[in-house]
Amino acid sequence: MKKKRRPLRHRIAQSPVRQRVPKDDGIAFSRPKSLRDTEMHYCAGCGHGIVHRLVCETIDELGIREQTIAVAPVGCAVIAYDYWDFDVTEAAHGRTPAVATGIKRCLPESVVFTYQGDGDLAAIGTAEIVHTANRGENITVIFVNNGVYGMTGGQMAPTTLVGQSTNTTAQGRKPKRDGYPLRILEMLALLPGTKYLERVSVHSSQETMRAKRAIKKAFKTQLENKGFSMVEVLSMCPTYWGMSPIRAAERIKNEVSLFYPIGVVKSY
Amino acid sequence: MPRKVLMCGNDACGEGAILAGCRFYAGYPITPQNELTAYMAKRMDEVGGVFIQAESELAAINMVFGAACTGARAMTSSSSPGISLKQEGISYLVGCELPAVVVNVQRGGPGLGNIAPAQGDYFQATKGGGHGDYHTIVLAPASVEEMLQFTFDAFDLADAYRNPVIVLADGLLGQMMEPISSRSLELVPRNVARDRSWILTGCKGRRPRMIRSLLLAEGALEEHNKKLQAKFAKMRESEVRYECLRERDSTVMIVAYGSIARIAKSVMEMARTKGIKAGVLRPISLWPFPYEVLGELSGKIKKFLVVEMSAGQMVEDVRLGVNGKADVHFYGRMGGGIPAEGEILRKIEELL
Numbered sequence: 001m002k003k004k005r006r007p008l009r010h011r012i013a014q015s016p017v018r019q020r021v022p023k024d025d026g027i028a029f030s031r032p033k034s035l036r037d038t039e040m041h042y043c044a045g046c047g048h049g050i051v052h053r054l055v056c057e058t059i060d061e062l063g064i065r066e067q068t069i070a071v072a073p074v075g076c077a078v079i080a081y082d083y084w085d086f087d088v089t090e091a092a093h094g095r096t097p098a099v100a101t102g103i104k105r106c107l108p109e110s111v112v113f114t115y116q117g118d119g120d121l122a123a124i125g126t127a128e129i130v131h132t133a134n135r136g137e138n139i140t141v142i143f144v145n146n147g148v149y150g151m152t153g154g155q156m157a158p159t160t161l162v163g164q165s166t167n168t169t170a171q172g173r174k175p176k177r178d179g180y181p182l183r184i185l186e187m188l189a190l191l192p193g194t195k196y197l198e199r200v201s202v203h204s205s206q207e208t209m210r211a212k213r214a215i216k217k218a219f220k221t222q223l224e225n226k227g228f229s230m231v232e233v234l235s236m237c238p239t240y241w242g243m244s245p246i247r248a249a250e251r252i253k254n255e256v257s258l259f260y261p262i263g264v265v266k267s268y
Numbered sequence: 269m270p271r272k273v274l275m276c277g278n279d280a281c282g283e284g285a286i287l288a289g290c291r292f293y294a295g296y297p298i299t300p301q302n303e304l305t306a307y308m309a310k311r312m313d314e315v316g317g318v319f320i321q322a323e324s325e326l327a328a329i330n331m332v333f334g335a336a337c338t339g340a341r342a343m344t345s346s347s348s349p350g351i352s353l354k355q356e357g358i359s360y361l362v363g364c365e366l367p368a369v370v371v372n373v374q375r376g377g378p379g380l381g382n383i384a385p386a387q388g389d390y391f392q393a394t395k396g397g398g399h400g401d402y403h404t405i406v407l408a409p410a411s412v413e414e415m416l417q418f419t420f421d422a423f424d425l426a427d428a429y430r431n432p433v434i435v436l437a438d439g440l441l442g443q444m445m446e447p448i449s450s451r452s453l454e455l456v457p458r459n460v461a462r463d464r465s466w467i468l469t470g471c472k473g474r475r476p477r478m479i480r481s482l483l484l485a486e487g488a489l490e491e492h493n494k495k496l497q498a499k500f501a502k503m504r505e506s507e508v509r510y511e512c513l514r515e516r517d518s519t520v521m522i523v524a525y526g527s528i529a530r531i532a533k534s535v536m537e538m539a540r541t542k543g544i545k546a547g548v549l550r551p552i553s554l555w556p557f558p559y560e561v562l563g564e565l566s567g568k569i570k571k572f573l574v575v576e577m578s579a580g581q582m583v584e585d586v587r588l589g590v591n592g593k594a595d596v597h598f599y600g601r602m603g604g605g606i607p608a609e610g611e612i613l614r615k616i617e618e619l620l
Binding site for chain 1: 326
């Protein structure tokens with residue numbers, strides 16, 4: 001039997017709490033249609049799986065799966081296209097926003113988003129993200145900041161905190177040798193082309209729900225043709241932080257979010 | 269009645285792209301190709317296409333990558349140092365099997381070099397250029413008219429093979445003005461059946477698609493490479509282009525491409541007035557290279573003189589084609605030096 005879809009407005013207005021109320025079919029929680037039914041390669045306690053899910057839930061709820069084109073990064077999320085059930089292309093490391101620009105300019109009616117890590121977005125792709133934001137490209141950027149290069153074995157990222165030990169900063173990041181962590185969202189806030197910028201986290205269920213709201217607002221910013229939107233998601237990397245998933249979540253609350261404050265940085 | 273229209277090579281190249289249906293251009297300023305970027309900025313507004321002045325050549329080629337994902341006919345252009353930056357993107361375009369046109373209006377190198385004409389990027393253009401095992405079709409125009417026509421053709425070739433095509437010009441061709449036939453300005457895109465089964469448009473009414481060059485499963489990348497190599501083999505078979513002049517009675521053949529091929533033609537006439545039977549072989553597709561015709565010619569012509577604005581790059585391919593059956597000599601100028609007719613003629617006289 002074909003299920004009747006609720007009107008878009010109603011679906012957007014739903015709060016995450018309301019969603020957990022059992023629906024007619026008795027299912028309270030299920031896999032979003034946009035997320036493929038497959039095993040993910042992410043480590044235990046990694047935030048990527050949560051962020052993938054939030055993006056896919058948002059796409060389903062906004063009813064935009066069939067008009068979405070995603071650009072996957074180079075980094076831990078490099079094979080995100082194996083998990084997403086909509087059109088996706090890869091991009092060279094850091095060029096992700098440039099590729100998204102080309103797609104969106106050719107297909108202005110499509111919904112285009114990039115999904116990037118801190119190495120992709122804030123190191124090798126700094127020029128691309130700054131200029132894409134400054135042109136006010138009407139795209140959405142999901143920026144997963146876990147402060148480390150996961151795929152290559154845990155090297156220092158541009159966002160690694162001072163004192164944090166990594167594969168290339170064994171004694172902890174020292175500003176004199178390694179420079180300072182980069183708050184890219186605050187930099188982008190200075191640009192007139194950026195319309196909606198928020199930093200969220202996925203270290204607790206409460207923060208995850210807040211992250212979902214931010215991601216949804218970012219996509220709605222694009223759907224309303226307002227311009228560039230970006231959500232920075234503080235995420236755990238227990239493997240290369242060298243701690244248990246629970247301690248990694250606590251570290252975001254007690255350390256990471258002190259340098260990278262959670263909240264709206266810019267909104268229209 | 270066709271009229272003559274005066275255009276510079278860079279503008280003609282841009283118009284060839286517009287005529288071919290190119291509706292996406294991203295570029296970054298660099299001399300001596302700036303007229304092309306300015307021309308595209310003006311024309312894209314007129315035809316309702318997209319023009320983006322990118323923040324770098326890296327961004328420009330990747331914007332073209334994005335546009336190509338949607339099935340748009342897309343182009344970028346630059347000159348030597350900027351083309352080096354685009355190599356990453358060209359490798360990804362090949363790996364992802366995306367069509368695009370890249371124009372290189374060559375200047376002197378290495379490094380920042382100068383802004384004078386040169387042919388020092390031959391190896392880079394014809395042997396791959398970026399990382400990985402690949403080739404791109406390389407077309408070498410020798411006139412303003414050909415800047416238009418070859419750029420026009422490049423889009424069909426790119427679509428036919430789902431592979432980037434390089435138009436390899438130089439500062440001389442980009443900057444000089446020549447009359448071209450108004451008929452060239454009336455070129456209509458050929459009705460080529462274009463495979464659209466791979467483009468990204470959103471998955472409405474179909475299964476989702478992905479574009480990627482990352483293949484991690486065991487053996488998958490080797491299989492992908494075999495598929496690419498089969499395409500390159502087909503290009504070698506079908507896309508060789510060259511021009512041969514006075515080869516029937518020649519005792520010496522000048523081999524040159526691009527603007528130097530024009531000078532070579534004058535040298536051929538000068539030599540013939542002096543009783544020297546000279547001919548010209550002008551490779552038009554630098555890759556695939558016309559090895560076969562060189563093999564045939566070297567059966568009866570025993571002296572070849574390769575002339576380039578480089579330290580000797582194409583000469584290596586000429587030697588491969590001749591395969592030891594004749595003498596291959598070289599004359600080149602570098603760093604913006606242009607071989608003059610007299611210099612080349614003296615070199616021929618020395619050989620005989």
